[in-house]
Amino acid sequence: MKAAVLREVRTPLQIEEVQISKPGPHEVLVRTVAAGLCHSDLHFIEGSYPHPLPAVLGHESAGIVEQVGSEVRTVRPGDHVITCLSAYCGHCDHCLTGHLSLCVSPDTKRDAAQTSRITQHGRPLPQFLNLSSFAEQMLIHEHACVAVRKDMPLDRAALIGCAVITGVGAVIHTSNVRPGETVAVIGCGGVGLAAINGAAIAGASRIIAVDMAPSKAELAKAVGATDFIDASSADPVAAVLELTKGGVLHAFEAIGRTKTVEQAFAMLQRGGTANIIGMIAPGEMLSLPGAAFLGERRLQGSLMGSNRFPIDMPRLVDFYLSGQLKLDHLISRRIRLEDVNEGFEAMKSGGLARSVIMFD
Template sequence: MKAAVLIEPGKPLEIENLSISKPQAHEVLIRTAACGLCHSDLHFIEGTYPHPLPAVPGHEAAGIVEAVGSEVTTVKVGDAVITCLSAFCGHCEFCVTGRMSLCLGGDTRRKAGSEPRLSRGDGSAVNQMLNLSAYAEQMLVHEHACVRIDPEMPLDRASVIGCAVTTGAGTIFNACNVTPGETVAVIGCGGVGLATINAAKIAGAGRIIAADPIPEKRELARKLGATDVVDALANDAAAQIVELSKGGVDHAIEAVGRPASAQLAVSSLRRGGTATILGMMPLGEKVGLAAMDLLSGKKLQGAIMGGNRFPVDIPRLVDFYLRGQLDLDSIIAERIPLEQINDGFEKMKRGDSARSVIVFDQ
């Protein structure tokens, strides 16, 4: 199968023909239909986050089940599925207390010494990234890394649910538990930020303020439900948000991964408000609250993958799309073949579009 391989940080991905193993117990072989380009992958590609190499990135995907191993009970051959990087074991403390996105997923990977899921022609192993490695024509994953969806769902749009939408919507519905009428500010209008805005609208948020330095993205945010927009790089961006929300927002959600954006989120809060950091900050960076913020009851939290419970959340998000409430069409900026993946990441670096999606021939 063809796959995009990261060989060295800071270098373009290389298209190679790799071998993929047969499904073992609890494993599912998926024919990849589409995979979104996510900024999280770019962190690994650029080397700001370490990972054993060579590896195949990609984690925001949808496809069709081609084969299943023994003991698989959640999907069958022919099912349409969405994959999710927050693979869960189902029996650790995090799983049994309902915090599945925090599961380290050790039991969802093959044991050391086993045949690798991915390999080159000479038999050398290629590392699987985030339990998925979706920039490839096929994926071999644990059954707890995918979920069956309505077969009527278009798979190119389904793919972006696997990360951007699950993260953004999960933050609104799970991590923040936004209630109707509450005010929300979203810092950063990429795929995750736009999905967060759309979900805030679905949740019935009152004022939804989008902050981004790029005018085109601010206008896209309006289309997806923002009531107001602010230039995130303006010197008075926080003051604008506080004024628009009449004293600060109930929830400020950072969807970029930059210290300045996190500070903007914290500075936009009202008394008792919560700042939620979704972006992957540079390793070593810290975000904090001042003493007066703490005395004002303000809170700061992270929300990996939006605190999702993806086997339940993802089918619901698919239903939102099919009923016309979730706007995935506007989030997707372009559809490209695997061979154009490096061009897609260059566009991402420029920040001038929303989501690029790789579409594979079926």
């Protein structure tokens, strides 16, 4: 099968032929229909985060089940599925207390004695984030996907697999936004736009979008923002404090930079919570005023929206089909697998929401 392989950091992905194994007892073979380009992939391409190479990248996807292992009970051939990198074992402390996104059990992976799920010329290729979805097929653990309604378009469904579950989940689960509360979102890429949309669904009374690109204003408002701050021409902290007369109750940083995390914390009113959704590079440190914590301001991380994806994703599909989740606005363009490098170059410009690879 064809796949986009990263051989060295800071080099273009190569479209190559790789081989995929047969499903083990708890594994599912999925024909990939759509895969979104996420900034997290770009972090690995640029070497900000380490990963064994060569590897097939991609982790935001949807497809159709082709085969299942002998013990699989959650999906069956022909099912339309959304994948999730938060593969969970179902029996560790995290899983049993309802924190599926925190599971790190090795039970969802093949061990060293088994044939690798992906190989090339007989050599194993490490699977990327439990998925490796920049490929025509995926071989994954059954707890890395969930079946959804077949009337859901799979290009939009793919976005739910990362950007949407991360942004909406951070709002609904991690920060528990309630009707009438105030929200600021820094960064209007795919994840930030999903957080804005999630805040609107949650009933937030004021949703302030912040971005360096003024062209994002219309898009942010289309998915639920009440206000837009152009951070290239105004101090976003001062602007938020002025708009809200004292700060927001929930702030979400969806870029992954220390400066914008510090800004998110500075935007809070007393008792407010700042949520880090973006991926801050390893080794980077934050600087926050200690006295601010006396006002019961909080700073917390959010991993994949604190999701319970087997429940959350079908519900998000329902939200889309009922018109509340604005996924159509998140797709800037649809591309071929061969155009993946061009898609990442476009991402760097900052003017797009999401590019989605469509497979034949």
